[in-house]
Amino acid sequence: MSPAEISVSHSRWFLLYFFITFMCFLVFDQASAEKKLKFVVMVFRHGDRSPVETYPKDKYQESSWPDGFGQLTELGIEQHYELGKYLRKRYSGFLNETYSNNEVYVRSSDKDRTLMSAQANLAGLYPPVGRQIWNKNITWRPIPVHTVPLSEDNMLYMPLKNCPQYKKLEEETYASKELQSLLDPYKDFINSLQKDTGLSSKELNEEHKWWKVSDALFCERSHNYTLPEWATPDVLDKLLKLSDIGMSSLYGVYKQHEKSRLQGGVLVGSILKNITYAANEPSSNLKLIMYSGHDTTIAALQMALNVSNGKLAPYAACHIFELYEADDGKYNIEMYYRNDSTVDPYLLTLPGCNSSCPLTMFTDLTSSIIVEDWKKECGVTEDGYTSSGAVVGLSIAVAFLSVAVLGLLIFYCHRRKSLLHYENV
Structure with missing residues (x-):
């Protein structure tokens, strides 16, 4: 091939490359122009905390923790402040820079760690600017976080209490072949914990109190407490896997659909109700609803939607629902899961739909887990x-x-x- 022919060939390849690149930019630009963000709902877990409780032989009892059991730590505050700053960046241009009570609504379970996590998150999301600076030495302003007593919480403090039918399903799950087959490989290990933890065989095998051991050791290791000699990396790994199984068994493993109707489906129903309202009432000023809950809250939600990865939700994990309006006036829902602050959130796809799921299809696909009368289905009278x-x-x-x-x-x-x-x- 002569130099002239080579030059012509290179020119053709350059033109082809330019054309393809141009078309890609055109398609991406058109795709971004075809949808407009209208509404956001997010459910997140609280930040790092001290153990909720511990096992009898643990040398670190409640007095070993500065604020006692189950309390948000400084690291937990930092985690949610970072999440709030990320949300400010993600929704820049969608949310106002300053807090507006008409634009955002925040609800938390009535636990110190979830209430404080919500406040720390909002501090990162809405740093005061302009007239909202009430003290130049304090870059924070109070923002309301709503809650209800735990005895009345039928949405965030999972698993929901006062539901006899769910209690029955829970007991059936403990005795089910499905759960036992998952626990069988760990039977000897579970029994070996009696000596080191002080928990009885009944507590470990029937009541699954090994979660206390797992939670306590995880918190102690995270805060550089000296672990007992028996808490080897292998032991910690097995306890973590058992915790994953235990969490999954609350909402799945056995009769998952029935459990979802009584647990996570309640939260899904509330979220869809708000999303549908936002789609039907374009004049509404509300843009964001935030729910501050627990790992059990996210597990119940994701098991009900069949998008769970089977792992415990880490601290400050966040499940996001985004409502988009297309040029043709139709609405789609996209879901994202942020369980790692070092990478972008993962795009989740509702089974039976696309990652950008039409609102009507999303509603149809989740209709079977949403009950009209929760108390009646639970077996509770008026x-x-x-x-x-x-x-x-x-x-x-x-x-x-x-x-x-x-x-x-x-x-x-x-x-x-x-x-x-x-x-x-």
């Missing part, structure tokens, strides 16, 4: 008693009434007999 409890209560009431009637009859008969023996004077 007055708060379980259906079985109501029957027992009625039986007791009937028994008392029967005894009372019988007593009155005996008294009446005895009284009548006495009157018959009276004589006139």
Whole structure:
């Protein structure tokens, strides 16, 4: 091939490369122009904390932790402040730079660590600027975080309590072949924990209290406490795997669909209700709803949506729902999961749909896990008693009434007999 021919060939390849590159930019630019972010809902776990509780032989009991058990640490505050700054960057141009009560709503479970995590997150998301600077030496302003008592929380403090049907499913799960097959490889290991932890065989095998050991050792290692000699890397690894199994068994492993209707489906239903409202009410100023919960909250949500990776949600993990409006006026939902602050969030796909799922299809695909009357499906009557409890209560009431009637009859008969023996004077 002559130099001239080589030159012409190179020119053709350059033109072809330029054309392809131009078309790619055009397609990407068009794709970005075809959708507009309208609404965001996110559910995140609290930040790093001290152990919720520990095992009997642990030398680090509650007094060993500066703020006691189950409290957010300085590292946890930092984790959520970092998440808030990330969200500020991600939604720059969508959210106002300053906090507006019409734009964002925040709800937390009624636990110190989740309430404080939400506050730390908001400090990173809404650093005060302009008129909202109330003290030039403090780059923070208070932002409301709403909550309800734990006894009334039917959305974030998972697993939801006061649900007899779920309790029944939980007991069935413990005895199920599905769960036992997952635990069988660890039976000897679980029994070996009795000596070092002080937990009984019943606590370890029937009540699955090994999660206490796993949680305590994980927290202690994270904060550079000296671990006992028996807590080798192999032991810690097995405890972590057992914790993953334990979390999965709360909402899956056995009768996952039935559990989802009573647990994660409740949260999915609330999120979809708000997303649907945002789509149908374009004049609404609300742009962001934030839910501050627990690892159990995220596990319940993701198991209900069938997008769980089977792993415990790390501290400050965040599941994001984004509602987009296309040029044709239709709405799509995209889901992202941020469980690692060093990489971009992972795109999640609802089974049966695309990663950018039409709102109507998303609603249809999740309809089977959303119940209309949660209390009724749980077996709770209007007055708060379980259906079985109501029957027992009625039986007791009937028994008392029967005894009372019988007593009155005996008294009446005895009284009548006495009157018959009276004589006139």
